[in-house]
Amino acid sequence: MAAGLTGNSFTDYNVADGNYYYSVKITGDDGTKYNSSAVAANVQTSSSVTETFEENANGFCSVDGAIENDHSGYYGVGYANTDNESGKGVDYAISVPSAGNYRISFRYANGASDRPAALLINDTLAASFAFTGTGAWSAFTSTNEISVQLRAGNNLVRLQATGSSGLANIDSLAVTGVAPTAGDCNGGGVIIEPPVDPVDPTDPVYPNADCADLINNDSINWRESSLQSDQQIIQCLAESLGKPVGYGEKATGGYNPNGGSKLVIITNNKPEDQILAAISSSDHNWIVFDKDDFANETAIMMYRPYCASSSMQSALGVNEATCRDPYAWCAAKGVSSSNCLVTFFNDELNDSSLPVRNYLINSNTTIDGRGAKATFTFNGFKIGADSSGASTHQSENVIITNNKFIGVGHTEDHNLDPDMIRSTGESHDIWIHQNTFDTTGDSAFDVKVGAHDITVSFNKLINVKRAALHGSSDSRPINQQITTTIHNNLFVTTDDNFGSSSYNTLRRVPLLRRGQTHMFNNVFYGYRKDVMSLRVGARALLDDNLFMNPVNNSKGDDLADWALSLFDDAIQDGSLEINNSYVFESDSTCSTSGNSASLDMAQGSVPNMLADYNSASKNAINSNKLSVGTDLRNYVMATAGKGAKTPWLSSYSEGKNNIIAAAPNSCQ
Numbered sequence: 001m002a003a004g005l006t007g008n009s010f011t012d013y014n015v016a017d018g019n020y021y022y023s024v025k026i027t028g029d030d031g032t033k034y035n036s037s038a039v040a041a042n043v044q045t046s047s048s049v050t051e052t053f054e055e056n057a058n059g060f061c062s063v064d065g066a067i068e069n070d071h072s073g074y075y076g077v078g079y080a081n082t083d084n085e086s087g088k089g090v091d092y093a094i095s096v097p098s099a100g101n102y103r104i105s106f107r108y109a110n111g112a113s114d115r116p117a118a119l120l121i122n123d124t125l126a127a128s129f130a131f132t133g134t135g136a137w138s139a140f141t142s143t144n145e146i147s148v149q150l151r152a153g154n155n156l157v158r159l160q161a162t163g164s165s166g167l168a169n170i171d172s173l174a175v176t177g178v179a180p181t182a183g184d185c186n187g188g189g190v191i192i193e194p195p196v197d198p199v200d201p202t203d204p205v206y207p208n209a210d211c212a213d214l215i216n217n218d219s220i221n222w223r224e225s226s227l228q229s230d231q232q233i234i235q236c237l238a239e240s241l242g243k244p245v246g247y248g249e250k251a252t253g254g255y256n257p258n259g260g261s262k263l264v265i266i267t268n269n270k271p272e273d274q275i276l277a278a279i280s281s282s283d284h285n286w287i288v289f290d291k292d293d294f295a296n297e298t299a300i301m302m303y304r305p306y307c308a309s310s311s312m313q314s315a316l317g318v319n320e321a322t323c324r325d326p327y328a329w330c331a332a333k334g335v336s337s338s339n340c341l342v343t344f345f346n347d348e349l350n351d352s353s354l355p356v357r358n359y360l361i362n363s364n365t366t367i368d369g370r371g372a373k374a375t376f377t378f379n380g381f382k383i384g385a386d387s388s389g390a391s392t393h394q395s396e397n398v399i400i401t402n403n404k405f406i407g408v409g410h411t412e413d414h415n416l417d418p419d420m421i422r423s424t425g426e427s428h429d430i431w432i433h434q435n436t437f438d439t440t441g442d443s444a445f446d447v448k449v450g451a452h453d454i455t456v457s458f459n460k461l462i463n464v465k466r467a468a469l470h471g472s473s474d475s476r477p478i479n480q481q482i483t484t485t486i487h488n489n490l491f492v493t494t495d496d497n498f499g500s501s502s503y504n505t506l507r508r509v510p511l512l513r514r515g516q517t518h519m520f521n522n523v524f525y526g527y528r529k530d531v532m533s534l535r536v537g538a539r540a541l542l543d544d545n546l547f548m549n550p551v552n553n554s555k556g557d558d559l560a561d562w563a564l565s566l567f568d569d570a571i572q573d574g575s576l577e578i579n580n581s582y583v584f585e586s587d588s589t590c591s592t593s594g595n596s597a598s599l600d601m602a603q604g605s606v607p608n609m610l611a612d613y614n615s616a617s618k619n620a621i622n623s624n625k626l627s628v629g630t631d632l633r634n635y636v637m638a639t640a641g642k643g644a645k646t647p648w649l650s651s652y653s654e655g656k657n658n659i660i661a662a663a664p665n666s667c668q
Contacts, residue, residue: 047178048176048177049177049178050174050175050176051174051175051176051180052172052173052174053092053094053174053182054076054171055067055076055079055170056076056077056078057182059092059094059181059182059183060080060090060091060173061091061092061093061156062090062091063081063082063090064083064088064090065088065166066081067079067081068081070137071138071169073138073139073140074169074171075107075172076172079108079109079169079171080167081169082170083166084164084165085161085166086161086162086163086616087161088160088167089117089158089159090170091156091158091185092156092157092159092173092183093156093157093182093184093187094150094154094155094175094180094181094183095153095154095181095182095184096152096153096155096178096179096180096181097152097178098152099152100149100150100177101148102147102148102150102177102178103145103147103148103175103176104127104148104157104173104175105143105144105145105146105173106129106131106142106143106170106171106172106173106174107140107170107171107172108131108134108140108141108142108171109136109137109168109169109171110131110133110168111133111134111135111136111137112133112165114131114133114163115165115167116129116131116161116162116257117129117131117160117161117168118159119148119158119159119160120157121148121149121150121155121157121158124207125239125651127148129257130257130258131167143258144258146231146259147229147231147232154187155183156183156187159173163614163615163616164614164615206652207652208236210226210236211236211239212652214233215237215371218371220291222263222265222288222291222371230262230263231259231261234254234262234286235255235257237288237368237370238253238255238366239651239652240652241368242651242652243616243620244433244455245457245613245616245617245620246455246487246518246617246621247483247518247612248429248430248453248454248455248484249455249613249616249617251397251398251429251430252399253284253286253364253397253398253431254287254365254366254399255284255286256364261284261286262283262286264285264286264287264288265289265290266278266288266289267290268293271298272300272302272305275287276305278365279362280360281362281365282364285364286366287365287367287368288369288371289371294372294374297373298373298374299377300374300376300377301326301377301378302358302359302379302381303349303378303379304323305359306356312355312356315351316329318332326340326345329344329348330344341378341408342409345408345441346408346441349378350411350416351415354415358381358382358418358419358422359381359382360383360395361381361383361395362395363398364396365395365397365398367400367403368401368402369401369402370401370402374403375404375405375406376403376406376420377407378407378408378418378441379416379420379441380405380419380420380422381400381420382421382422382424383398383422383423383427383430384423384425384426384427384451385425386424386425386448389449390449390478391424391449391450391478392425394425394427395427396427396428396429397430398427398429398430398431399430399432401431401432401433401434401435402433402643403435403436403642404435404436404438404642405421405436405437407440408441409439411441414441414442418440418441419440419446420437420444420445421443421444421445421446422445422446422447423448424446424449424451426450426452426478426481428452428453428454430451430455432456432457433455433457433458434459434640434644434647435459436460436461436462436641437459437460437461437464437467438462440464440465443464443468443469444459444461444464444466445468446469446470447469447470447482447510448470448479449476449478449479450476450478450482452483453483454484454485455485455486455487456487457485457486457487457489457647458487458639458640458647458649459489459640459641460490460642461491462668463492463494464491464493466508466511467491467509468484468486468510470510470512470538471513471515471535471536471538472513474513476513477514479513479514479515480515481515482516483516483609484510484515484517485517485518486517487519487520487522487621488522488635488636488647489523489636489640490522490523490636490641490667491509491522491523491524491525492526492668493525494526508532508533509527509532510532511532511533511535512533512534512535512540512574513538514535514536514537514538515538516541516606516609517538517539518541518543519541519542520543520544520545521545521546521636522545523545523548523632523633523637523640524545525547525548525549525586526548526549526550527547527549527566528555529561529565529566531566532567533572534570534572534574534575535574536573537573537574538573539574539575539606540574540575540576540577541579541606541609542576542577542578542579542581543579543580543581543625544581544625544627545581545599546581546582546628546632546633547584548583548584548585548586548590548591548633549583549584550586551594558585559594559596560597562583563597563599566599567601574604575603575604575606576601576602576603576604576606577602577603577606578599578600579600580600580627580628581600583596583599584596588666588668589667590633590666590667591633592633620648620649624648631660633667634659634660635663637664637667638659639659645659645662647659
């Protein structure tokens with residue numbers, strides 16, 4: 001990074017081979033910051049060569065399987081065929097004269113479906129490959145090149161399957177850079193698989209220290225680390241976030257492990273318009289917020305782009321600038337600042353004739369709020385689109401993570417339907433992770449019109465009236481395909497809001513029609529009656545969920561009431577199975593110190609939803625799911641919501657014991 005430049009040119013010296021991306025950041029006289037688009041540059045020096053390492057030759061170390069030659073099209077004596085198991089791989093040793101960027105690709109054949117793999121270099125996860133199908137086992141092709149860091153001297157390289165089918169058939173490894181040669185298979189240490197739940201060190205050791213600094217240090221902006229290309233930065237963002245488990249397990253959002261991922265950095269110059277442009281594309285876009293521009297709390301109001309419409313300006317009786325600023329509108333209309341947002345959003349905008357609706361998020365998109373204090377106010381997004389119960393746009397592969405969504409008070413059946421996240425139109429492969437939803441005007445995460453394969457994890461919901469509607473009408477068979485996994489979320493309802501006519505939290509976690517949901521390790525505080533509703537053949541499986549309710553409360557109910565009423569009327573027409581779940585007497589600190597009662601029950605026929613998941617999800621869930629008790633309470637309280645601790649889904653987690661020790665004193 002270069003700073004304080006003058007003139008209109010810049011020369012970057014002493015760079016290693018590889019792909020580089022250059023952008024310009026300018027601060028105007030008024031303090032406004034502008035970021036240019038990144039321009040790509042590929043550097044190859046005259047000394048750059050490509051060396052190919054084939055099976056049973058120098059540089060090839062071993063395969064967890066066999067060298068075979070059953071299918072034609074290979075070079076050399078054959079190809080490496082691993083056993084069909086996750087964790088099996090191929091090992092190489094590569095020596096280079098100096099540390100720097102090198103480009104790596106693999107030649108392979110895959111006559112089946114995708115066989116994803118992780119690339120480990122010197123025990124550290126460096127990249128991922130999809131190894132998509134090539135049409136036949138004799139149809140060999142090469143992956144896209146990726147840029148990796150190699151240290152001077154010996155490097156141990158392992159390509160390791162992350163799916164239960166093992167690797168594709170690997171014909172060779174190609175390394176391009178300054179004089180790569182075969183290394184020593186016995187040197188440089190032992191390849192160690194990264195643990196699912198890291199050991200609890202006093203000072204955590206992260207897979208990539210530069211990535212950890214970029215993620216955890218808010219003073220390092222997105223292009224101010226040693227990770228410079230979009231692909232490198234997004235790989236860091238994706239790997240530090242981790243992988244979803246359950247029905248949304250395939251979601252990778254804006255990260256394409258084969259290359260082409262684009263980093264979109266939102267600045268404070270009309271951020272809503274920038275977000276709209278980024279989410280409208282189906283390219284692999286990973287959206288983040290400039291850490292400097294959003295160092296302080298900043299409201300993002302997604303109605304603002306509509307203010308360019310003359311009909312919107314006419315309806316509000318103001319120009320575009322005043323329309324975009326609720327406080328300017330309130331000043332013009334004589335509304336006090338204390339009542340401004342409620343009046344503007346819940347009165348003035350409560351009009352179905354206005355053009356304002358939730359904007360659509362297209363496929364292959366991530367909205368990542370880490371490192372920034374941006375808050376989505378009033379409404380959010382829809383993933384996909386529908387009309388009259390039929391899909392009109394199907395989005396796939398979407399991640400929304402580490403954002404804060406806040407309402408301006410609930411208005412029953414608001415004409416603009418201000419959901420925060422609405423998955424609809426048969427959209428699928430969606431991950432909603434570690435967001436905070438606070439007093440939202442409508443739902444936190446609705447699922448409608450056949451949307452499916454969705455995971456909702458480690459979110460924090462505070463006084464949300466309607467957490468999750470799954471299926472908006474009894475009459476729509478398309479909702480039979482709804483599938484959601486809801487785990488490790490924290491649901492909090494304060495006593496002054498519980499059950500009041502204006503703030504009814506009941507029957508929406510979820511209200512499920514026709515589809516099915518698997519809920520485990522969620523923590524609820526203040527939910528005391530009718531927590532869900534199952535209709536039209538819906539199916540729900542609940543494992544190891546914790547409920548805590550205050551003994552001293554305005555309704556005068558107690559443990560016996562809660563044990564009876566939480567699920568007594570849940571089933572209108574459906575099936576429910578609850579295992580190892582309990583309700584505890586608690587206090588204002590959300591402790592589990594009081595008496596408890598079991599909530600276990602079984603009614604109807606509920607499938608084993610865990611069997612629907614891939615082996616990686618099953619293993620991760622079985623290794624990390626906690627029994628109901630204080631540890632579960634503390635773990636979820638420490639990891640749920642924007643800015644919370646990184647949970648077990650990521651290899652960048654600090655480990656269970658450290659996280660439990662860091663739990664806040666109260667869930668409110």
